[in-house]
Amino acid sequence: MSGQTFDVVVIGAGPVGEVAAERAARGGLKVALVEHERFGGECSYWACIPSKALLRPGNLLAAAKRIPGVPVGDRLDPAAVFARRDWFTGKGDDSGQVEWARGVGVEPIRGHGEITGEREVTLDGDRVLTARHAVIVCTGSVPHTPSIPGLDTIRPWGSREATSAESVPARLGILGGGVVGVEMAQAFASLGSEVHLVITGERPLPRNAAFAGDLVLHGLREAGAYVHTESGVERVAAGASGTELTLKDGETIVVDEFLVATGRRPATAGLGLDAFGVEAGRALETDDTGRVSAVDGGWLFAAGDVTGRAPLTHQGKYGARAAGDTVAALAAGTPVSSEPWSRFTATADHHAVPQVVFTDPEVAAVGLADARPGSADRVVDIDIAVAGSSLHADGYTGKARIVVDTERNVLLGVTFVGQDVSELVHSATVAIVGEVPLDRLWHAVPSFPTISEVWLRLLEAYGL
Incomplete structure (x- = not known):
């Protein structure tokens, strides 16, 4: 077999792998970036980017309709949206993406990488890459498909098929009330599908504050989606007029496409990690530098969804920076600080990782969604009803929450729900990560008239 030696081999060339490779190369190391599908990964072609491109036109049309005097139509042009x-x-x-990698000093290599020994990656069984210092696994995650009778008799959509669709199905069934489920329900309802969203609970987005799920549920129904709550799909069958979904209550829905959006799991299968005590499909547990805890020798690192830590692109890239910088520093003999706020450690998920759900209304949240059990935490909820929101859209409806550690007088969590609240979440992230005392936050005066004035109202409601 042919072979080649690098300082670092990164497996997985999505945004996370790209960042890990670039940071290691920036430290003067010779880096190989291995990818068996597309350089740029899930986020670029099948997830974050295309899903938001599909969502934005419908959200913008809905927003325009809330302002009198703006000439808008009633329908989107699906062909233009897809284009x-x-x-x-x-x-x-x-x-x-390949040229970008070369431009930052990284060698892009196509092929399926399997870890076949310490610091050894074999590509497609016939080419061995040896890493002098480290292997970094950034292979992301893959969909989790539930066991539903009859599902194997059709060709269900996963998130990839949904975001890369070339036409709008007349009838779309969706199973799952998480982010993918509600975002695709929003997008395809806006594009003209008859959408049936089936969820197990009484509201979608169960990990968020309850009012977030309630407002998104209302928004989806306002957009024309049928949401079947406290339900599930008992069985699937291919019928003469489409795919038949039998729900938990016995109701049958006939759809043209069926999207299964029931979560994801770490993509560790086929990496050879079982030889190192890691089960296929299980997360690679890491310390805050990205070093894989279960593997001796300190040569195996991981970042992103594959670690099971806050499966979000921005969190993965943040973890990749820490891993790439750590590997480069260790290779150079430079001390690596393990302090919580060191650039060599990714600790944000211990405190506050922001996330936005790009439905209409948007959900923007960071930190805790509710008070800690048995704590003295205080939760303050208010409507987003300020001059800025009133000017932003007629009939603006939204809510905001802060979770306060009353003993330390700092924020632990913030949730905003409403039109265009995504741009508010970073200020909340800074306040939480910086542990800004509420008495100090009072002096961060929000501009008038903006939706950000809600910060003042939250602090007033708290009692300042």
């Missing part, structure tokens, strides 16, 4: 999405994804052409 704009394709511009962002390049229709799967990853040549630009």
